Amino acid sequence: MTTAAIHAVPAEQLATVTFDASTEERIAELLTHYPTRRAALLPVLWLCQQRYGWIAPGVIEAVAARLGESPAFVQGVVTFYTMFYTSPPARFVLQVCETLSCAVCGGAELVEHLKARLGIGFGERTPDGTFQLVGVQCLGACGSAPVVQINDDYFENLTIDTLDAILDELSKRKEA
Amino acid sequence: MEPILLRARGVPNSHSLDTYLAAGGYEGLKKALALEPDAVTKEVLDSELRGRGGAGFPTGRKWTFVPRDHPGPRYLICNADESEPGTFKDREIIEHDPHLLLEGIAVASYAIRANTAYIYIRGEFVRWAAILEQAIAEARARGILGSEVLGSGYGLDIWVHRGAGAYICGEETSLIESLEGKRGFPRLKPPFPAVVGVFGKPTVVNNVETLACLPSILTRGAAWFASIGRPRNTGPKLYCVSGHVRRPGVYELPMGVTFREIIEEHCGGVRDGHRLKAFFPGGSSAPVMTADQIDVKADFDACAEAGSMLGSGGVIVLDDSVDMVEAAANLAHFYAHESCGQCTPCREGSDWARDILDRIVAGHGRPEDPQTLLRICNYASQGMTICPLGDAFALPISSIVKKFPQEFERHIAAATPRPPKKLPVLPWAGPRPGFDGR
Numbered sequence: 001m002t003t004a005a006i007h008a009v010p011a012e013q014l015a016t017v018t019f020d021a022s023t024e025e026r027i028a029e030l031l032t033h034y035p036t037r038r039a040a041l042l043p044v045l046w047l048c049q050q051r052y053g054w055i056a057p058g059v060i061e062a063v064a065a066r067l068g069e070s071p072a073f074v075q076g077v078v079t080f081y082t083m084f085y086t087s088p089p090a091r092f093v094l095q096v097c098e099t100l101s102c103a104v105c106g107g108a109e110l111v112e113h114l115k116a117r118l119g120i121g122f123g124e125r126t127p128d129g130t131f132q133l134v135g136v137q138c139l140g141a142c143g144s145a146p147v148v149q150i151n152d153d154y155f156e157n158l159t160i161d162t163l164d165a166i167l168d169e170l171s172k173r174k175e176a
Numbered sequence: 177m178e179p180i181l182l183r184a185r186g187v188p189n190s191h192s193l194d195t196y197l198a199a200g201g202y203e204g205l206k207k208a209l210a211l212e213p214d215a216v217t218k219e220v221l222d223s224e225l226r227g228r229g230g231a232g233f234p235t236g237r238k239w240t241f242v243p244r245d246h247p248g249p250r251y252l253i254c255n256a257d258e259s260e261p262g263t264f265k266d267r268e269i270i271e272h273d274p275h276l277l278l279e280g281i282a283v284a285s286y287a288i289r290a291n292t293a294y295i296y297i298r299g300e301f302v303r304w305a306a307i308l309e310q311a312i313a314e315a316r317a318r319g320i321l322g323s324e325v326l327g328s329g330y331g332l333d334i335w336v337h338r339g340a341g342a343y344i345c346g347e348e349t350s351l352i353e354s355l356e357g358k359r360g361f362p363r364l365k366p367p368f369p370a371v372v373g374v375f376g377k378p379t380v381v382n383n384v385e386t387l388a389c390l391p392s393i394l395t396r397g398a399a400w401f402a403s404i405g406r407p408r409n410t411g412p413k414l415y416c417v418s419g420h421v422r423r424p425g426v427y428e429l430p431m432g433v434t435f436r437e438i439i440e441e442h443c444g445g446v447r448d449g450h451r452l453k454a455f456f457p458g459g460s461s462a463p464v465m466t467a468d469q470i471d472v473k474a475d476f477d478a479c480a481e482a483g484s485m486l487g488s489g490g491v492i493v494l495d496d497s498v499d500m501v502e503a504a505a506n507l508a509h510f511y512a513h514e515s516c517g518q519c520t521p522c523r524e525g526s527d528w529a530r531d532i533l534d535r536i537v538a539g540h541g542r543p544e545d546p547q548t549l550l551r552i553c554n555y556a557s558q559g560m561t562i563c564p565l566g567d568a569f570a571l572p573i574s575s576i577v578k579k580f581p582q583e584f585e586r587h588i589a590a591a592t593p594r595p596p597k598k599l600p601v602l603p604w605a606g607p608r609p610g611f612d613g614r
Contacts, residue, residue, distance in 0.1 A: 033335040035249075035375050041357035042340055046299075067357075080359035080516075081340035083299045095300075099261045100460060100506050101418035101492055137343065137510050138261040139300055142418035142490070143425045152302040 003153045003170065008053030008088035017062035023051060027066060037067045041077055045084060054085035082136070090125040090132035092170050095149040099138035106159070107146035111135070113160050117167070130171060177404070180412045181388050182428045184273035191307055193314040196275040202320060204391030208283045209328040216287040220390065222398035224410040228265075229255055229346075229383030230459065230487045232476040241370035242288050242378045250290040251379040253355065254281050254387055256297040256304075257339055257346035260459035261510060262490030265414035266384035268426045270297075270304045273388070274311035280387030282325060282332055283394060288380050291331050296351050299340040308336050343514035347563045348381040350516065361518045362563035385414055405431030409475035417443045419493035420450065432475040439470065439493055450495035454579070458487020460507050461568035463575035464500075484575075500580040501587050504573050505533035511569030522566040525556040529573055540594035541587045546577050553577075 019027065030043045044067065048059050055078050057071075064071040078084045096102075096111055114133055118126055125132040141147045144156035148163065155166060183199070184190035196202070208216045221236030242250060254277065258266040269277055277295075285293045297305050312334050315321045323331040337355055339345050345354045349363035352374045373379020389411055393401045402410045413431045415438050418424045422444030429438065435455065439445060446452050452467040457474065463484040465472065472482045479486040494503060508530035517523045529552050532545055553570035560566055577584065 033333075033337075036356065038357035039355060039375070042338065042354070045340070046338060077357065077359055081299070081342050083341035098506075099510050100503060101262055103506050104419055104494065104498055104503075136341075137513055138259060140258045140264050140267060140298065142262050142492070143264050143416055145418060145424070149300060154300075154303070 003092070003150050005091040005173070006053050006089050006093065006151055007091070008085075009056075011056055011088065014052060014056035014058040017052075017056075017058045019062065019066065023047065038069060041067060041069070041074065042081075045074075045078060049084060054088050090129050092130060092150055093132045093134060095134045095136040095139070097137070097139045097141075097145070097147045097149075098135045099142075101138075101142035102145040102147055105145035110146050110148070110158060110160065110163060113163070117164070131167070177412065177428070177430050179428050180392050181269060181276070181385065181414055182272070182426065184276070185268065187272075190272045191274050191311065193275060193311070193318060193320075196273070200395070201275055201391075202279055202326070204394035205279050205282050205286075205320075206326060207394045208286055209326060209330060213287050213289055216283065216394070219398045220287070220393060223389075223393045223401040224398075224408060225386065225389055225393065225401065226409070226476060227383055228385035228389075228413070228489070230260065230461075230485075232486060235382060235386055238370065238382070239284070239288050239380055241368060242380060243371060246378050248289070249292060249377055250288055251374050251377055252281060252285040252288060252290040252293040253348075253351065253374065253379060253381045254293065254295040254384060255346065255348065255351060255381050256295050256301070256384045257351060258301075258384070259298055259343040259346045259514075260461060260488045260490055261507070262416060262418055262456060262459045262492040263488040264416050264418070265426050265489065267301065267304055268414070269384055269388050270301075270307055274307050275315065276388050276391060277308075277384055278311055278315055278321070278334060280390040281334055282321070283390040284380065284382055284387055285332050286325075286330060288378075290380070291333065293332065293334045294355060294374075295334065295336045296345070296355055297336060297338055298345075299338050301338075305336050305338050312336065342516070343510075344516040344563070344565060347565065350563065351381060352379065359516070361516055362565075364562055405475060409473075409477055413474070413489055415474060416488075416490045417493060418490070419455075420446050420495040420497070421493050422447065429474075432473045432478070434471050434473055435465075435491065436470045438474060438491060443493075446493060446495040450497060452493065453496045453498055454494045454500065454503075456490070456492040456572065457484050459490040460492060460510065460572055461564075462487045463571045464579060466579055499537075500576050500583045501533065502537055504576040505530070505537050507572050508533045508569070511565070515565055515569070516563075519561040519563075519566065521556040522561045522569065525552045525566070526569045528552050529569065533573075535594065536584065536587050536591070538594075539587075539591055541584070541591040543588055545588065546581065546584045549577050550574055 030040045060074045061071050064074040120133050122135045139147050146158050148155050189195050217236050217239050225235045226232045256266050281293050325332050342360045344350045345360040347362050350360040354360040369379045404411050409431045412428050415427045427442045454464050454466055456462050457479050465484050476486045512526040512530040515522045515526045553574035556566035557570035
């Protein structure tokens with residue numbers, strides 16, 4: 001399994017953000033895709049989330065300044081979409097699909113199992129910061145229900161056993 | 177039927193440009209470039225190809241709405257947001273045959289004289305966005321994309337643009353707003369995107385599957401394409417079947433097979449020991465159909481005649497183990513979560529519907545609840561909102577209420593009154609300064 005862990009930069013280190021040269025270079029390249037600077041906002045936010053693990057208030061200010069927008073505008077965009085983390089996420093974010101096809105094909109049982117195994121509810125994280133549980137809407141993989149997305153990767157046709165094996169492996173990697 | 181759109185599924189290394197070229201790839205684009213753009217549009221009009229994203233609007237006609245005398249630039253957007261519950265076909269094309277999509281995008285861009293195209297892909301599809309990026313890089317390196325498409329003098333750049341988790345961005349004007357870097361709030365139409373689209377310029381938004389049909393229309397001709405299916409409902413169609421069938425998955429079949437063929441022959445029927453209860457023919461936003469409608473043809477017109485819609489072709493199959501009130505509650509949660517919040521009937525209506533359905537499921541239904549649900553649905557649909565999300569939540573929920581009244585009655589007959597909620601009592605801070613009590 002290759003799922004990369006999220007390394008969220010602590011909030012205090014993101015109070016003021018200055019983009020490094022490689023980030024600046026990527027932003028400059030992204031800006032060539034669009035006739036307006038604003039259109040690069042989503043790609044730049046993705047870049048920042050990849051770089052810092054989440055979108056801290058300091059990141060919002062830096063992105064706004066770079067693209068010539070107000071921080072309020074950027075904040076509005078960040079909070080409209082569900083995939084930008086506005087607080088530091090755990091190393092592995094378990095995004096369990098709750099929509100109809102998954103729910104009737106074992107997804108509901110998967111959710112109960114995950115809550116019991118991890119001892120947390122939706123929106124919460126394990127005390128050691130390894131796992132975070134999120135209920136999400138349709139992931140667009142209904143034919144292989146139930147589906148869980150862990151960070152960027154899809155895990156499909158899951159059973160409680162196969163999901164347990166995945167979690168076991170990810171927990172082990174914490175020590176590595 | 178021989179596979180057209182899923183031709184590459186199972187072929188080793190099918191995503192690479194070499195494999196695609198060896199199978200006759202980019203021949204359709206060569207043919208298109210030898211024609212005038214209008215002749216390409218004519219071919220697509222003649223094929224009677226209708227949009228596969230959900231609305232079923234004739235693709236060629238959509239292109240003709242782009243003003244001919246506009247100085248440009250014009251844009252083509254490939255809608256790969258694929259968020260409709262029950263739909264997972266576009267991912268299949270992108271994963272196995274990314275160049276088929278790129279060729280389709282190039283054909284459509286040439287037809288509307290666009291030199292820039294964007295693929296708006298849902299944010300969760302990280303892996304599939306990377307497949308597209310790689311395919312674009314390959315095509316650019318070989319001169320298939322870039323300033324000289326196949327040495328023709330026509331230039332085209334394609335950029336992948338990832339969304340960030342919002343169902344609403346599958347709606348074309350919301351997608352355009354999102355591409356411009358804003359919140360995905362749908363726009364009022366008119367003006368239609370073909371006239372005022374992304375960055376204020378003429379824009380055509382087409383679905384992945386729609387675009388993937390174009391190369392074969394060019395190579396084999398409109399008449400061949402129109403010979404599949406029946407008039408006005410032509411071509412191959414990807415049916416995504418999920419839920420309680422033995423073999424769920426994406427099936428490429430001629431437009432107009434019956435749901436019985438799809439569910440029983442191709443998917444092996446419902447699970448052992450169960451009977452079919454209901455199915456959504458085209459994603460969860462289509463009115464639900466009952467087991468006795470299984471002989472309806474799975475095409476645009478037949479589904480409309482049967483009081484539903486083909487939508488995206490996402491068939492969600494539910495067997496007799498499903499409580500339809502719970503199914504309605506599940507979907508209400510989806511729409512309440514995904515309503516963008518711009519229009520009151522949709523924002524508030526979907527929340528109310530969710531709360532009422534949750535209350536019925538929790539055992540506290542009231543006799544007037546079904547009527548209240550229908551009223552909420554009525555207020556949110558048929559033009560009461562800027563975009564069709566109002567209809568999208570109203571249609572499945574109202575159809576479940578109408579077609580399965582006995583399930584609601586059963587819940588409500590067994591219900592107990594909900595214990596009154598205790599409202600938190602806040603300490604009163606005294607009169608506001610300057611408030612004299614009148």
